[in-house]
Amino acid sequence: MYTHADPHDLRHHGDAEVRDIAAHMTDLAVNVRTDTPPEWLRERIAASLMTLAAYPDGRSARAAVAARHGLPVERVLLTSGAAEAFVLLARALKVRHPLVVHPQFTEPEAALRDAGHTVRRLVLREEDGFRLDPSAVPESADLVMIGNPTNPTSVLHPAADIASLARPGRLVVVDEAFMDAVPEEYETLAGRTDVPGLVVLRSLTKTWGLAGLRVGYVLAPAEVIAELERAQPLWPVSTPALIAAEVCMSPAALKEAEQAAGLIAVERAHLLAGLAEFDEVRVVANAEASFVLAHVRRGAEVRERLRSLGFAVRRGDTFPGLGPSWLRIAVRDRVTTNRFLQALDQSLTMVGC
Incomplete structure (x- = not known):
């Protein structure tokens, strides 16, 4: 339950910016890579439809994810997107003092609140580059949630800083939904078994264009995975989603994802x-993800002007720690970006900035 004093709509997401829009609108609000899923992935998903009479069997996909990260299968749980993982964590784990590091994706806090938890916020500051100071996390926090790289700031926190949050009796939950957009994933904590209480969430949505299929996974100590699995309904991940998870762990797919990450960095x-x-x-400096966060003078008005010119960007005021002048802009190809920059120029002039 949210308090009336909280001005942030934690249930607002980027897809709301482009829902029911005209066909000519260019989407810079949703962070899914364009021209995805690739043809080879669409073909594998389509072929799986021939097996829908059978119940889903996640063993191969689970083993593929485990192998990709060098982990035993007992430390892997497949989920219906990262969003299901947030709900499972909120409902299954017995924590008393959860803390969410903001600004970040708001679904983790929403899930915790819906499960009846009182959530404490650590709001990072622009003057600090929206970077985490581990010493700012109170010792009382028994669950800490942070995104890396963080949505919407695009900040990539050092893995060592996040790992330093580990304490006896504390879970450190890292949302790495955008880590595969970082070349070489050089600050990832996925696959680490030396950090007590570490829980890493990953998603196939962004790089592979599978938002509508719903598939992600959790990497965590076996006892945490067992607790989450007990809270899951039967057959939570569909057969097409399991096939997608398995094939996206292949060496060829990982190479394609790395190439895509390199192109994102250039664009x-x-x-x-x-x-x-x-x-x-x-602009927030040192962006590392597939989007950037910008403070724009009279940003709310500029966003509406951009819409009138055919460009949808993500409003920032639904993220705790940000206000209406903040806009999140997805990275696109050069031609699209140049068109957007021209529209931004026009919008700034139109609102009299």
Whole structure:
């Protein structure tokens, strides 16, 4: 349950910015990679439809995920997207003092509140680059949730800083939904078994364009996985989603994902260079994900003007720690970015910035 004093709509997500929009609208609000799923993945998913008469069997997919991260299968749980994992964590784990590091994806806090938890927030500051100071996390927190790289700031926290949060009796939950957009995933904690209480969430939604299929997974100590699994309904992940999870762990798929991450880095640099030309725009430095966060003078009005010009960007005021002048902008190809920058120029002029 949310308090009336909380101005942030924790249930607002990027897809709301583009729902029921005209066909000509360019989507810079949702962070799913364009032109996905690739043809080879669509073909494998389509072929799985011939087996829908049988109940889903997740053993092969679970083994593939475990092998990809060098873990035993007992430390892996397949879920119906990362969103289900947030709900399972909130409902199954017996924690008393959960803390969520903001600004970040709001679904973890929403799930905790819906499960009856009182949630404490650690709100990172722009003047600190929205970077985590581990010493700011209170010792009383027995569950800490943080995104890495963080949505919407695009900040990639050092793995060592997050690992330093580990304490006896504490779970450290890291949402790595965008880590595969980082070349070489150099700050990932997936596969680490030396950090007590570490829980890592991963998603196939962003890189592979599978938002509608719902597939993700949890990497955690075996006893935590067992607790989450007991809270799951039977057959939570469909056969097509299991096939997708398995094939996306293949060496060829991982190579394609790495190439995509490299291209994102190049296109993100082009977007950042373009945004730097505007005195009215202030961008969070050192972005590492497939989106950037920008503070735009009269941002709420600019966002509406952009919509009138055919561009949807993600509003920032639903994230704790941000306000209406913040906009999240997805990284796209150079042609699309150049068109967006022209529309931004027009929008700033139209609102009199």
